[in-house]
Amino acid sequence: MKQSKIRLDNVSASYGSADQQNLVQVLHNVNLDVQEGEFVSIVGPSGCGKSTILNLAAGLWSSADGAISGSIKVDHADRKQTIGYVLQKDALFPWRTLIKNVEYPLEITGLPRKQREEIAREWIDRVGLAGFEDRYPYQLSGGMRQRANIIRVLAYDPEIVLMDEPLGALDAHTRMVLQQQISDLWSASRKTVVFVTHDLEEAILLSTRVVLMTKRPATVSASRTIDLPYPRTVMNLKLTPEFRNLYENLWHEFCDLLR
Amino acid sequence: MRNRNSFEKFATLVAQGTVIAALLIAWEGLAGGFGLNLKTLDPVFFSRPSRVAADLINGLSKGEFTRDFLFTIQTSMWGLVLGIVSGIAVGFLFAYLPWLNRLFEPLMVAFNSLPRPALAPVLVLILGLGMASKIVLSWSIVFFIVFYNTYAGIMSVDPDLVKVARIMGSNRFQIFRHVIMPSVFSWVFAALRVSVAFALVGAVVGEFVGSTQGLGYQMEAARGVLNSDRVYSILLILMMIGVVLTEISKAIERRLLRWRPPSPGI
Numbered sequence: 191m192k193q194s195k196i197r198l199d200n201v202s203a204s205y206g207s208a209d210q211q212n213l214v215q216v217l218h219n220v221n222l223d224v225q226e227g228e229f230v231s232i233v234g235p236s237g238c239g240k241s242t243i244l245n246l247a248a249g250l251w252s253s254a255d256g257a258i259s260g261s262i263k264v265d266h267a268d269r270k271q272t273i274g275y276v277l278q279k280d281a282l283f284p285w286r287t288l289i290k291n292v293e294y295p296l297e298i299t300g301l302p303r304k305q306r307e308e309i310a311r312e313w314i315d316r317v318g319l320a321g322f323e324d325r326y327p328y329q330l331s332g333g334m335r336q337r338a339n340i341i342r343v344l345a346y347d348p349e350i351v352l353m354d355e356p357l358g359a360l361d362a363h364t365r366m367v368l369q370q371q372i373s374d375l376w377s378a379s380r381k382t383v384v385f386v387t388h389d390l391e392e393a394i395l396l397s398t399r400v401v402l403m404t405k406r407p408a409t410v411s412a413s414r415t416i417d418l419p420y421p422r423t424v425m426n427l428k429l430t431p432e433f434r435n436l437y438e439n440l441w442h443e444f445c446d447l448l449r
Numbered sequence: 450m451r452n453r454n455s456f457e458k459f460a461t462l463v464a465q466g467t468v469i470a471a472l473l474i475a476w477e478g479l480a481g482g483f484g485l486n487l488k489t490l491d492p493v494f495f496s497r498p499s500r501v502a503a504d505l506i507n508g509l510s511k512g513e514f515t516r517d518f519l520f521t522i523q524t525s526m527w528g529l530v531l532g533i534v535s536g537i538a539v540g541f542l543f544a545y546l547p548w549l550n551r552l553f554e555p556l557m558v559a560f561n562s563l564p565r566p567a568l569a570p571v572l573v574l575i576l577g578l579g580m581a582s583k584i585v586l587s588w589s590i591v592f593f594i595v596f597y598n599t600y601a602g603i604m605s606v607d608p609d610l611v612k613v614a615r616i617m618g619s620n621r622f623q624i625f626r627h628v629i630m631p632s633v634f635s636w637v638f639a640a641l642r643v644s645v646a647f648a649l650v651g652a653v654v655g656e657f658v659g660s661t662q663g664l665g666y667q668m669e670a671a672r673g674v675l676n677s678d679r680v681y682s683i684l685l686i687l688m689m690i691g692v693v694l695t696e697i698s699k700a701i702e703r704r705l706l707r708w709r710p711p712s713p714g715i
């Protein structure tokens with residue numbers, strides 16, 4: 191019996207304060223139910239409120255940001271380190287080396303040095319960053335930093351992983367390599383993932399379900415299950431007729447939303 | 450490639466040495482040296498390199514600089530340390546208590562706008578001819594440098610880093626310790642070189658105005674009896690102190706801020 195991990199019911203959100211006449215409505219009656227073990231991608235035009243949804247799920251909305259209505263439920267949100275959030279910009283600590291960055295979430299829970307080093311090293315190996323443990327972020331390429339950014343979150347084993355356009359700023363080749371790695375990591379762990387992207391192809395390649403958002407004020411306009419088996423080989427999957435079918439199908443809908 | 454690099458370095462070194470040597474030779478020649486008896490630069494006021502060197506060696510061998518050297522170093526180091534500690538503390542206080550910042554802002558701006566050497570007579574008047582008046586003068590410069598850097602450091606902490614740290618489960622103390630502090634220290638250490646230089650300025654200016662010890666005091670005394678050789682000897686010593694302190698702070702900066710990308714200028 192699957193269980194709902196994140197559930198948004200009729201959520202509307204506006205930035206700004208009502209008295210200042212500059213209230214901007216971003217979300218309008220958003221309904222989203224992410225089940226345990228799903229990999230859900232949220233696709234929508236830039237500025238429609240995708241990051242806002244993740245912030246709401248991560249509990250990062252404060253009353254100073256604006257007004258919200260509706261109900262937001264996140265399973266075990268009160269427990270520490272339930273949620274992992276990969277920001278679009280790789281927010282690595284510039285004064286920590288790669289391995290110390292990955293160790294950070296383990297360090298603050300008081301895990302002994304040896305154990306956290308071991309876990310961090312394992313993740314670093316897994317995404318092909320071995321040999322770069324003692325580099326500072328400025329000494330790493332964009333793709334390496336983004337990998338570090340992702341494994342720093344996975345290293346503490348959160349129950350829910352939120353990713354905000356983690357591959358948005360990368361070149362096509364690095365992007366594909368990391369898509370494959372994310373897909374492999376997911377099919378091995380089957381964690382609950384909410385993945386935000388503006389790239390429909392990427393969404394279909396990685397996800398078990400794709401959610402399309404409308405322009406601002408955004409609402410969910412479509413939700414499609416992607417019934418392609420795992421493990422997936424991103425490079426080959428793109429060329430299969432099953433993928434092309436799904437893609438064309440969603441593409442028309444996606445284009446309608448942009449109009 | 451390597452060879453060429455080291456050759457270039459060597460050539461630069463030779464060129465730099467030549468410029469300095471040329472200036473010294475010109476000074477020596479124009480100020481009555483080399484048996485030319487030119488008086489373009491009157492040696493009574495300008496001395497000349499050979500006489501300065503002789504005085505320096507003589508003074509050093511008799512230990513005539515030791516006491517004043519130690520006094521100046523001690524004074525500036527006290528000013529530096531107190532300035533850094535209080536600058537960081539008050540920086541945090543003001544950043545975390547905005548009302549305090551609002552309350553004192555005009556006062557801070559006014560004080561910081563005051564040319565600090567003008568404080569020297571007042572400080573000597575109040576605190577006397579001893580070390581205290583110089584330490585306070587030195588502190589009053591360093592404090593503002595560190596204070597403003599601390600404040601700016603806190604205000605410019607990357608909000609994404611705080612956000613990330615918070616989501617990963619850091620408590621307030623951990624955010625302070627692992628995000629705010631490193632960020633602030635990077636600003637403070639980046640200003641270390643300037644702080645050190647100004648600590649020395651404060652000490653020497655204080656000694657000029659009223660003191661019984663210190664290199665500034667000895668220089669002022671030598672000037673009073675038209676001993677220009679000694680004036681230039683002390684100038685040279687102060688220059689050396691400045692160079693050594695700057696190099697030490699550069700080394701500390703390099704070590705503590707090695708996580709920063711090297712700026713293209715350095």
Ligand SMILES: Nc1ncnc2c1ncn2[C@@H]1O[C@H](COP(=O)(O)OP(=O)(O)O)[C@@H](O)[C@H]1O
Nearest residue numbers: 205206216235236237238239240241242243255
């Ligand atoms: N803190 C904020 N204050 C005011 N407006 C904001 C704030 N954050 C985002 N917005 C606005 O809300 C809209 C949605 O933002 P966001 O959720 O970041 O969109 P997306 O991630 O889909 O690009 C944008 O138009 C943006 O300008």
Ligand SMILES: [Mg+2]
Nearest residue numbers: 240241242354
């Ligand atoms: Mg966004």
